[in-house]
Amino acid sequence: MGKIVLFGATGYTGELTAEALQKRGTGGVVLAARSEQKLAELKERLDVDWPTVVADVNDPAALDAVLEPGDVLLTTVGPFVRWGNVAAEAAVRNSSHYIDSTGEAAFIRDIFEKYGPLAEKNGVTMMTALGYDWAPGNLAGALAVEQGGDQVSSVKIGYFNGGKATKFSMSGGTMASSAGAMFYPSHAYLDGELTQERTATRKHDFGEVQDGVPARGFSVGSSEAFSLPRVYPQLKNVDVYLGWNDPDKVQAQAAALEPMLADEQTRAKLMAESEAKLPGSTGGPDAETRAQTYAVILAEGSNDAGDVLSQVRVSGVNGYDFTARFMALVAEKLLGGEVERRGAIGPMEAFGRDKLTDYVAEAGITVD
CATH class of the missing domain: 3.30.360.10 (Dihydrodipicolinate Reductase; domain 2)
Incomplete structure (x- = not known):
């Protein structure tokens, strides 16, 4: 069984996502961010004993050191058009599944067109823009x-x-x-x-x-x-x-x-x-x-x-609450092997209509 590496854990969306993972009782979580002190404060606030890793976009080797094949890298580090490539490349390089919270069109296109074929070749799944947008x-x-x-x-x-x-x-x-x-x-x-x-x-x-x-x-x-x-x-x-x-x-x-x-x-x-x-x-x-x-x-x-x-x-x-809850949920599904399709895919391709309806509702948005 692999692990979920939450990159950007001490940022605003990252902390909300860490909280969502904690509330779900998710196991195998690693918190990654650039400040050791903030990571310690987050662990104390959430009352968890999850491992932590000091890592930022200027040190790709730190992600390489923690990621293994079959892991899930969940990243909230943006703006993604400037900083997102570090996490995407690390996921593909280490054959880890990938989730992000971007809403930026240019980066979404990079995931589907640039990194998606590489992910499919390496046998992993990439799911971009997995929050309220889009x-x-x-x-x-x-x-x-x-x-x-x-x-x-x-x-x-x-x-x-x-x-x-x-x-x-x-x-x-x-x-x-x-x-x-x-x-x-x-x-x-x-x-x-x-x-x-x-x-x-x-x-x-x-x-x-x-x-x-x-x-x-x-x-x-x-x-x-x-x-x-x-x-x-x-x-x-x-x-x-x-x-x-x-x-x-x-x-x-x-x-x-x-x-x-x-x-x-x-x-x-x-x-x-x-x-x-x-x-x-x-x-x-x-x-x-x-x-x-x-x-x-x-x-x-x-x-x-x-x-x-x-x-x-x-x-x-x-939207922020939905983003955190939905990414935490999908990270669990990826880690558990529920998603079989590889490459860059959207949530309908990953789950189908019925499951996606249920999962979106579980994260707090329902069909009126």
Whole structure:
């Protein structure tokens, strides 16, 4: 029996994930982070005797020293477009299964296109973007296809938050990742093929989140664009939207940035300026704040004429709580050998509709 190595264990999402593993009674967990003191404090807070490893992105050898074939490397270290390759390469190199919490389109594409074939060759499974973005949308999109029937050729999926929003509702790491994503190409599955495009190329109105709150979003790259067409070959379009911010403003910002990003030096300068204004990995919303918000994912299935044939809504706990719980659950399933498919895959490919529905519900998001 292998072990679960939680890399980034003392960061905001990492600590929530460690807590979720502890609450599940998961065995064989190793906590990995760059501060020995913070690791000791985390162990004391959780009252666990799990081993710890001092490791960061500047020391890949530290991961090599702890990972073995059949282990599960669960990483929350971002922004992933800057730091994620270290963990992905270590997993493939050591024939360990891999899970991450990214929401960044460019890194998701790297996992599926760059690392996925290597993982398949080495007999391991890689599951990227396995948190609130973008795991439950894989389920919502699948249900929209199945409920709409054989005529469904397109799905649109939107991610939203409900409840009492506050300025503290997003972690520093999420802000850094979201800002960084604007500087890299995004993607969508359009007209039967993966298409590279900028973030916020399109906008879509899904109606309302709840009680008159509009559900408008801007287009983003996601794991659904890679995975759902492999599960449902009838799909010609898989288009995903994010409704965290005003889509009109985001689209205008993305359009203004686009002509500057072709030059790598300009891109680097803009990224550095953006990072200097952001708080970085400085924690996130506490349990009380998270309890005041909830996740909502909406999906529509349409035919070739654009007629909406199905509408799906799934909702539940705050996205951070779902992310921690779902990654902890999937890490157990990978370690236990439940997932047999190798390479880079999405949650529908890993579990199928019925199991995925149950697992997403167990992590706190249910079909309405």
